[in-house]
Amino acid sequence: MPVNKVVNNCDEAVADIPDGATIMIGGFGSFGGLPINLIVALANQGARNLTLIANMGGVGFELSHRIKPGGYQDLGILFENGQVAKFIGSVPALGGMPPTSPLERLHNEGKIEIEMVPQGTLAERIRCGAGGLGGFYTPVGAGTVIEKGKEKKVIDGKEYILELPLYADFALIKAHHADTLGNLVYKGTARCFNPVMAGAARITIVEVDKLVEPGQLDPEVVVTPHVYVDRIVEVPG
Amino acid sequence: MKSRLDEQTIALRAAGEFTDGSVVNLGYGMPGLCANFVPEGRTVFFQSENGILGYGSLATDTEKDYEMINASDQPVTALPGMCFFDSAVSFDMIRGGHVDIVVLGAYQVSEKGDLANWGRPGRPATGMGGGMDLAVGASKVIVTMLHTTKEGEPRILRECTFPLTARQCVDLIITDLAVIEITRDGLVLREIALGWTAPEIQAVTGAELISAADLKEIEL
Numbered sequence: 384m385p386v387n388k389v390v391n392n393c394d395e396a397v398a399d400i401p402d403g404a405t406i407m408i409g410g411f412g413s414f415g416g417l418p419i420n421l422i423v424a425l426a427n428q429g430a431r432n433l434t435l436i437a438n439m440g441g442v443g444f445e446l447s448h449r450i451k452p453g454g455y456q457d458l459g460i461l462f463e464n465g466q467v468a469k470f471i472g473s474v475p476a477l478g479g480m481p482p483t484s485p486l487e488r489l490h491n492e493g494k495i496e497i498e499m500v501p502q503g504t505l506a507e508r509i510r511c512g513a514g515g516l517g518g519f520y521t522p523v524g525a526g527t528v529i530e531k532g533k534e535k536k537v538i539d540g541k542e543y544i545l546e547l548p549l550y551a552d553f554a555l556i557k558a559h560h561a562d563t564l565g566n567l568v569y570k571g572t573a574r575c576f577n578p579v580m581a582g583a584a585r586i587t588i589v590e591v592d593k594l595v596e597p598g599q600l601d602p603e604v605v606v607t608p609h610v611y612v613d614r615i616v617e618v619p620g
Numbered sequence: 621m622k623s624r625l626d627e628q629t630i631a632l633r634a635a636g637e638f639t640d641g642s643v644v645n646l647g648y649g650m651p652g653l654c655a656n657f658v659p660e661g662r663t664v665f666f667q668s669e670n671g672i673l674g675y676g677s678l679a680t681d682t683e684k685d686y687e688m689i690n691a692s693d694q695p696v697t698a699l700p701g702m703c704f705f706d707s708a709v710s711f712d713m714i715r716g717g718h719v720d721i722v723v724l725g726a727y728q729v730s731e732k733g734d735l736a737n738w739g740r741p742g743r744p745a746t747g748m749g750g751g752m753d754l755a756v757g758a759s760k761v762i763v764t765m766l767h768t769t770k771e772g773e774p775r776i777l778r779e780c781t782f783p784l785t786a787r788q789c790v791d792l793i794i795t796d797l798a799v800i801e802i803t804r805d806g807l808v809l810r811e812i813a814l815g816w817t818a819p820e821i822q823a824v825t826g827a828e829l830i831s832a833a834d835l836k837e838i839e840l
Contacts, residue, residue: 411670411707412693414686438707440745474747478648478738487745497745502669503711503753510708523715523752526787571687571704575670578706606706 565612582611774826
């Protein structure tokens with residue numbers, strides 16, 4: 384673990400992400416909890432052939448205008464840039480009028496692979512990756528296309544399927560406050576997938592609204608212990 | 621005159637099912653409207669997959685805070701006693717049977733209660749989000765949807781033709797035309813919209829309906 388985890392800016396934080404890397408990206412949908420400054424830095428950095436693990440594929444800047452006046456950036460920028468080869472997540476696209484995301488358009492053109500994972504299974508596979516477990520049996524997906532190719536087991540008369548852990552090279556997450564050791568607290572529903580992904584990658588990079596000194600966060604309310612965090616960037620909100 | 625319930629009214633009828641003290645999750649789209657229709661005198665704890673329990677109604681434009689949203693990216697209001705948690709904890713709550721009621725949208729429901737609500741032909745990239753977990757984990761699954769497609773094809777069928785969310789999970793279907801309970805004996809037609817008869821509802825339904833002995837107009 385590096386002694387000094389604080390880096391100067393988002394560009395520096397993502398500079399060593401290579402082509403072909405597997406990257407977890409925190410957040411949930413388009414708002415609240417997405418490490419958007421790290422995502423934009425990764426878009427500028429230009430690494431390609433990436434595998435992304437995230438809940439949603441984002442709507443992208445172009446389509447975002449129909450949701451919020453003036454538009455906004457989300458994970459969609461990495462697909463618009465053509466940086467992604469594979470997406471693992473629960474909502475690659477929404478069910479509205481197509482296409483609802485740049486990811487859906489690329490998938491329809493055969494340019495990107497999608498591994499569809501039910502949302503709770505996604506969270507648990509990531510938790511297994513962070514926690515050193517080899518997988519788990521879940522009833523979710525049994526009797527649907529999700530069970531295809533997976534080991535099945537009947538436990539107490541109920542059908543379960545085996546799901547395997549997910550682990551990444553990098554995890555990009557968002558928190559509200561960090562101390563310089565990397566202890567994290569979150570704000571509201573911006574917590575979501577962020578604490579789950581912390582530690583499920585070789586290098587976890589967190590973007591925070593505010594950086595404080597050790598001792599300034601109440602140890603009773605720390606959500607992510609610092610051992611899971613490798614790099615911290617402060618981006619005042 | 622034949623009337624059809626609009627989306628707000630379907631949500632109002634669905635919210636009538638929320639028992640006092642229940643933990644309720646609202647799915648994407650129309651079900652989210654139920655947050656505004658909790659019956660007077662009842663306390664309901666709304667849970668959302670992104671990690672919140674005990675939020676209030678949907679927020680107005682001036683109250684919007686994007687760190688206080690439900691799983692449909694809609695800002696919601698805070699209530700005393702509300703709490704936050706991460707996605708893994710949220711789905712422990714859902715799979716573990718700690719959510720009493722979930723209201724989900726649907727493309728199709730079968731007579732056995734199979735649910736298809738995330739994928740349809742020509743759209744291989746739309747995802748199930750938390751729908752599979754909710755359909756499997758919640759104690760009671762309520763579906764709100766329009767009774768037929770835009771083309772007038774039935775959505776309640778003997779077998780679903782779209783990809784399944786979960787098998788035999790739906791308990792109650794509330795549409796713009798009817799309230800239908802899924803029982804061991806089959807689909808029981810409990811309530812119908814103003815001006816419709818049971819045979820007329822049967823004609824736009826793709827599976828056999830059993831009329832309840834106390835069949836009545838939809839109660840709001």
